[in-house]
Amino acid sequence: MRGNAEAHELIAPGSLAAVLELLACAPGEWTPIAGGTELMVAHAAGRLDAPKLVSLWGIADLRFIRTTPDRIVIGAGATFSDLRAHAGIAAELPLLARAASWIGSIANQSRATLGGNLVNGSPAADSSPALLAYDAEVELLSVRGSRRMAYADFHTGYKRNALAVDELLYAVHLPRRFGQHIQYLRKVGTRRAMAISKVALGATARVVDGVLSEIRLAAASLAPFPARLYQTEAALQCQIVTAETIEAARQALLAEARPIDDIRSTADYRSQVAANLLKEFLLQSG
């Protein structure tokens, strides 16, 4: 069934303060909409369950990328075009720049926001493995104040997250300490443009005298939400890359992964491909 524009109220208060006030005064009543690349698709299909929408598009206080001595802070309203055009992200967080280039097409990247990608919470979200591999933190904002938490703890279930009803995702904080790390990100999908991933793996690690440390492994589409692979990381921490450690890590990943069968792929294929991606990353690290 086709969506009916008149079935939805949409307002644009125009400032961050006004949006937060609205969310506080009527908790749960208003659904924020940023670039619309997810919610407008639901609307077109007649399955947008949000009678009242509040627009975040055009709010300058949400659309920024700031660099401080120890971090790059990206406003939730920054688009993936903004991320791709930012020299600091390209230089220091290349996995995030690459993930941004995978989002839909140019026309999607100019509207889709980093905050929207995270709050939407798709298990296949393109930006998530890079953010998890970079130890990102998210900053949540409400009229009560702001709080920060590890992005790895933000998703709490399929399409569920840690936001309280009166909170907005305000920004993503990325530490600037990955210059010496091996970095890896690969997405496997049906075609290069527009395709939602079957599976994706992101990784960062330090390699000193052949020994792996500070390893971060993160996957899309291996669990109900984008998630770190903690057990697989543990199998690799302080190890030297050998055929044996690669095999042990593959087995740890296969044990830890919780993929599903769906229209895009099968659980078995996802697990096997993710294990192969892990091997590819480790061969680059060794």
Added chain:
Amino acid sequence: MSECWSRIHITVNGEDRTFHVPPMKRLLDVLREDLHLTGTKEGCGEGECGSCSVRMNGELVNSCLVPVLQAEGASIETVEGLANAGELHPLQQAFLACGGAQCGICTPGMLMAATQLLARNPHPDMAEIREGLAGNLCRCTGFKRIFESVLAAAHGPDDAANRETEQATHAR
């Protein structure tokens, strides 16, 4: 007329337009139904095919995914704005000369995506053209001639032919 409707001002192809519509109405529908600019086509209606591509404040967007309230105050460019005083835009001329249009449904979106690409990168190579147009699907599968049309518009037809020859040589 509902009290929830919004009064929207946008600039379309350089002309100021004001209208009264539901704020969630898609920019695509406003262009076609309220402003009678039917050059912009609807393909998939879910941001996958690029047929409804227009430029909004200098950025390429899928107009099927833009609630019109979010276009308030914006400058919109559609395919109708490409030709100037009856003279086809160089991209349109190249599409004609190189066979870049078959059934025509994807053509307005292809032209707008190509316009966006050339605005950012006036002399793209074939790989950059393919990326710039990757969000636009041609149901006739006439991609090769579409890419050649953009290459011809960006570099001139002779240069385009030379590049094709070079690529064919490399492929061997």
